Amino acid sequence: MSTDKPLILISNDDSIASKGIKVLTEVMSEIGDVVVVAPDSHQSGMGHAITLGTPLRVSKSLRLGPEIEAYKCSGTPADCIKFGKHFILKERKIDLVVSGINHGSNSSISVIYSGTMSAAIEAALEGIPAIGFSLCDFSADADFDHIRAYVKNIAQKVIEEGLPTGLALNVNFPAKTDQPIAGVKIARQAIAVFRETFEERRDPYGKPYYWMDGFLQNNDNNGGTDEDALKENFISIVPVKFDLTDYQAIEQLKSWNL
C-alpha cells in the first residue's frame, strides 16, 4: 500500500467513533495515505497521560469505512501515537501527524488538559510535524463544513514547508455562525486559568461524591493571544513546543545560593 503520497497518522481524544475524526480522515485522505490509531473510548481531559502497568489492547476498526486502515486502542491519545509510530508504522516514515478534530476548544490553558494536543505534542517530540485541530463547539454533531478547506490548506502547508523539530501547531476554529471566518491569526497561548467548583452530592447509600465544574477565566489582556483571535472569529494557530523551562527565572534562582 506504499505510494508516493505523504503518509499521515491520525488520532484524537474523542474516540474513533466521533464525528470530528471522521471529518479529519476524509480531508486527509484527499492529500495523503492515512492510517488512524485512535482511542476506543472518550479520553478528554487525559492530558499527556500514558498507560503504565497495564498492557494495551489494539484491534482493527471498520468504523471509518472499509477503505481506511484504522485501529482502535484501549489507551490514551499519547499511547496511540507511540503505538502507531513504534509498532504499526515502524518501518515507514510518517510525514505528518494530525489530531482531532476536537469537539471543543483547546485554546489557552486547555492545552494542558487536552488529549488532542497531547497526541500532537507526542508526535512533535518524536520529530514528526504535527497539528492538533479543535473546533469551538462541544456538541457531538457539530458542523465542520465551514472549516474543511482550512484544515486541508494548513495540513498541506505543513507538509510542504515542514516544521522545526519539536514543534506542533495548536489550531482552534471558531464554531459555525452566520458570519464567515475572518481569517487566520498566528497567536500565543493566553495565560488563563480554570476556576473550579465542586458540588457535593450523596449516593443512595449516603456517601458523598463530588462533581467538578469550571469555567475559563482569562486575565491575559496583553493582546496577541489565541483567545483574542477566536473572539474576533479568526482561526488561531499557536506554535507549541514542550520545554517548560522558565529561562528568565534561572538567574533569579541561582542568586538563592541553595
Add this chain to the structure above:
Amino acid sequence: MSTDKPLILISNDDSIASKGIKVLTEVMSEIGDVVVVAPDSHQSGMGHAITLGTPLRVSKSLRLGPEIEAYKCSGTPADCIKFGKHFILKERKIDLVVSGINHGSNSSISVIYSGTMSAAIEAALEGIPAIGFSLCDFSADADFDHIRAYVKNIAQKVIEEGLPTGLALNVNFPAKTDQPIAGVKIARQAIAVFRETFEERRDPYGKPYYWMDGFLQNNDNNGGTDEDALKENFISIVPVKFDLTDYQAIEQLKSWNL
C-alpha cells in the same frame, strides 16, 4: 487549627500509601501546618489528566498518622490540588504546595508524563508557589534520609522568597550512594525523548495485548541541563512555567500567509 505557621498542601502521584509522601509530610510538618490530599491509588504517568464525566470520591485517611489532616481521593494529582484548594481549603490562603517525594526521576521530558509535576504545575497555575520533589530511585522502599535536609531547606527558601506567579520548581535528587550529594544546580529541562518498544503477547483466549517499555534517550549535549546535574550527583532544580508557545516560531509562521 489555624496558626501563624505557613499552610502547606501536599500531594503526589504514587498514592497516599507511598513512602515518599510520608517522608515529605514529616519534613513539611517541621515548618508548617500541613494538609494532605493524595490519590488513593497509583497515578504515575497520568500527566496533567483531570477527571471529567465521573465524580470524585474523597474521604479522610489515617494512613499518615492521627495527627495529620489527610484525604485520599479517587482522582488524579491535578484533581487533588483542585479539590484541596477549591473545596477543603477554600477559606484559607495556601502558602506552599509540595508534591512527591516521587519514587523515580521526573527530570527532562519525564515532566510531561509526570503526575507529581502536574500537581505542582496545577498549583502554580492557581498562583500558589509550588515544588515537585522526585528521587532518582524507583524502589518502593527507597532511602530518602540523605535528602531530608535539602527538602526542608528548599521549601523554607520558597516560603521566605516566594516565586514569580505561575512558576513551579521541578526538583530531582540523586539516589543514595556512597558519595555525598555534590550540591544544588539550577538547570534547564534536557530536550530528550523516550524510545518505546511494544511487546506483543497473547492472552489465554488467543487475543493480542501489548506491553509498552522504553528508555530515555538524551541527545541534548548543550550543557546546563537537569540530566547533566544529576549525572554529577547534584540536585537539579528546573524552574517550570506552563506556556508552550514557541515565540521564535510565531514570526516564521506569519510568513506563511495562511
